[in-house]
Amino acid sequence: MHKVSKLSVIFKDFFIKKANSLSHITGFIKRNRKLTGSSFIKTLVLGNMGGTDLSLENMCSLLHEDHVNITNQGLYLKFNSNSVTFMQVMYKECLQIFKSRLRLDCKILEQFNSVRLLDSSQIALPNSMESIYKGCGSSYKGRPNKAKSSIKLQVLFDYLNQRVDRLEVTEGIRSDQGYRNYLEDIKSNDLLLADLGYFVPNSFKQINETGAYFISRYKSDTNIYDTHNESKIDLITLLDQKIFLEKEVLLGKELKLPVRMICHKLTGEQSFKRRRKANMLAKSRGYTSSQRNQRLLDWTIMITNIPVSKIASEYIRSIYRVRWQIELLFKLYKSHVRLESIKGKINSARILCELYAKFCVILIFHGIVSCIKLEPDREISLTKALIELKKRSKELFGIVNNRLDDLQYFFKKLFLNWSIFCLKDKYIKKRISTLNMIKKIAINP
Numbered sequence: 001m002h003k004v005s006k007l008s009v010i011f012k013d014f015f016i017k018k019a020n021s022l023s024h025i026t027g028f029i030k031r032n033r034k035l036t037g038s039s040f041i042k043t044l045v046l047g048n049m050g051g052t053d054l055s056l057e058n059m060c061s062l063l064h065e066d067h068v069n070i071t072n073q074g075l076y077l078k079f080n081s082n083s084v085t086f087m088q089v090m091y092k093e094c095l096q097i098f099k100s101r102l103r104l105d106c107k108i109l110e111q112f113n114s115v116r117l118l119d120s121s122q123i124a125l126p127n128s129m130e131s132i133y134k135g136c137g138s139s140y141k142g143r144p145n146k147a148k149s150s151i152k153l154q155v156l157f158d159y160l161n162q163r164v165d166r167l168e169v170t171e172g173i174r175s176d177q178g179y180r181n182y183l184e185d186i187k188s189n190d191l192l193l194a195d196l197g198y199f200v201p202n203s204f205k206q207i208n209e210t211g212a213y214f215i216s217r218y219k220s221d222t223n224i225y226d227t228h229n230e231s232k233i234d235l236i237t238l239l240d241q242k243i244f245l246e247k248e249v250l251l252g253k254e255l256k257l258p259v260r261m262i263c264h265k266l267t268g269e270q271s272f273k274r275r276r277k278a279n280m281l282a283k284s285r286g287y288t289s290s291q292r293n294q295r296l297l298d299w300t301i302m303i304t305n306i307p308v309s310k311i312a313s314e315y316i317r318s319i320y321r322v323r324w325q326i327e328l329l330f331k332l333y334k335s336h337v338r339l340e341s342i343k344g345k346i347n348s349a350r351i352l353c354e355l356y357a358k359f360c361v362i363l364i365f366h367g368i369v370s371c372i373k374l375e376p377d378r379e380i381s382l383t384k385a386l387i388e389l390k391k392r393s394k395e396l397f398g399i400v401n402n403r404l405d406d407l408q409y410f411f412k413k414l415f416l417n418w419s420i421f422c423l424k425d426k427y428i429k430k431r432i433s434t435l436n437m438i439k440k441i442a443i444n445p
Contacts, residue, residue: 003100003371004415008407010097010367015042015400018093028086034068035078041090042066042400044357045364050393051336054343054354062397079350087356094360098367101161105376108319108441111310112213113187115160117326118194120176121334125149126345134173147172151355153339156182157326164366167359186212191306193323201252208257208305215320218261218301220293225250227258236295239263246313251303259303262313271298315441322434329382336386337361365389372415374423379435384422389414 016038023029023037043062047054056072063070109115124147125133135150150172156165165185176197183203186192188211199219207214224233227248239245245263250256266274275297282289302316311319333339337358344350365386374380392414399406424433 003373004408004411007100007368007371007411008404011364012400012404012407014090014093014097015045019090022089022093023086026082026086026089028082035063035070036068037086038401039063039066039068040078040083041087041357041360042397044087044353045360046393046397046400048337048354048357049361049364049390049396051338051390065398066401076347076350079344079347079353081349084349084352084356087353091356091359091363094363095164095167098363099163099165100367100370101158101163102370102372103161104159104435106160106435106439108311108315108438109160109191109322112160112191113189114158114165115191115193115322116165116182116186117157117159117323118155118182118192118198119323119326119330120152120154120170120179120197121330122172123151123153123334123339124172125151126342126351128346129348129351132348133169133171136172152176152179153330153333154179154182155326155329156185157329159322159325161370162366163370164363167363169355183207186210188212191215193320195323201255201257204251204259204303204305205255205257213304213306213310215302215304215306215316217320218303220296220301222251223253224261225256230256235301236292239265239299257305259305260308260313260316262302262304262316264300264317266298266300311441318437318441322438325434332383332386333362336383336390368411368414371411372418374419379424379433380418381422381424385418388417388422 019037019041020029021037023040028040029035029037043059043066044054047059047062052058056075060070060072060075063075122136124135127148129149133149133151135147152170152172152174154166154168154170154176156167157163158165166182168181170179177200179198180200180203182192183206186207190210190212192207192212192214194214194216196217196219199216199222201222204214204216224235225231226233227250230250233249238247242263243265245261247261249259249261251259275294278289278293278297300317302320304316306316339355339358342351342354344354368389369380369382369385372380392410396410399410
């Protein structure tokens with residue numbers, strides 16, 4: 001139970017010692033009063049963890065249980081620029097200290113130090129936040145998005161070690177291609193899986209020079225060249241009359257980065273669905289998709305710098321499917337952390353404090369999950385685990401200030417419950433899980 005002891009110490013230190021210290025450093029608490037940094041962040045984070053409607057009245061009720069008597073109006077006035085700075089600093093602390101790992105048992109992926117999944121998700125904010133975070137408008141005609149303010153939550157998740165490496169906020173109007181901060185986390189022998197929104201050849205070059213690897217879908221307007229004479233390749237001609245193709249090419253007109261290109265032809269039904277979606281997007285943005293792009297929609301085309309000696313071409317697409325796990329995480333966050341349900345409407349400081357509190361919930365949850373020890377070939381269901389943690393959040397709120405033994409006992413009970421009732425169904429599942437699918441892939445000798 002070494003991990004339980006360490007987690008309990010970190011948890012208690014974060015919510016009491018660090019909270020009280022940083023509340024004074026940031027100017028949120030200027031004099032010794034009943035409301036402390038510890039009480040404030042406990043209420044916001046653990047209150048939001050419970051998934052309840054965290055109104056001012058409910059927050060005051062939680063604070064009362066922590067022996068802090070304050071009125072709704074008094075608490076409302078505490079949401080100011082200093083409280084935002086305090087919550088932002090605590091969120092950054094949270095990102096660093098709740099960073100344990102739960103390494104998956106998967107031979108094909110263990111060739112890498114980490115398998116990082118990169119994606120973003122839009123979160124609509126009240127219109128009062130427009131001056132701070134501008135929204136991006138609608139994507140499809142007939143599906144309007146009237147939010148004048150929104151953020152993009154940029155998440156870098158290490159699938160192999162089951163931890164959040166980066167969680168950042170950008171303006172909703174900003175494109176994913178302009179987001180490069182994740183490159184700071186990519187180290188030698190890491191693998192990055194990202195969608196087309198992050199398709200930037202210069203980023204691929206930097207990853208390659210770091211000694212790391214990437215798998216990405218191919219962006220159809222990017223030139224490719226022959227590796228021998230650097231002549232431009234007509235991809236349509238190259239794919240004619242084929243159902244599969246693997247070829248080493250040079251990517252980009254100026255860059256000419258060596259990559260493996262792997263092409264799989266889709267079924268008629270798959271092509272139809274993809275073409276319909278692409279045409280809807282083109283129509284909503286006022287352009288017509290070219291004939292060349294229409295023909296390439298019949299194919300799934302991947303590029304990677306992983307050598308054949310590590311992963312054979314027929315498995316690249318299967319490995320890339322792991323990226324879907326981050327989409328499931330966003331679904332989990334929005335459904336059970338209620339990222340899109342912001343209680344504050346006018347006070348921008350309260351809105352930002354609530355967002356940072358919910359980010360802390362996400363990071364703390366993954367930090368707790370990484371400490372559980374499971375039997376071989378068993379996977380924890382993050383959805384079931386988060387639902388169970390939400391049920392116990394009120395109990396957790398009440399024992400943070402108690403003895404360390406009480407906190408350890410809480411986590412032992414939680415892990416016991418998770419190990420029995422919060423596992424993915426092994427026998428009655430209709431389809432094989434992503435991890436079990438990847439486990440079946442053989443490593444090249």
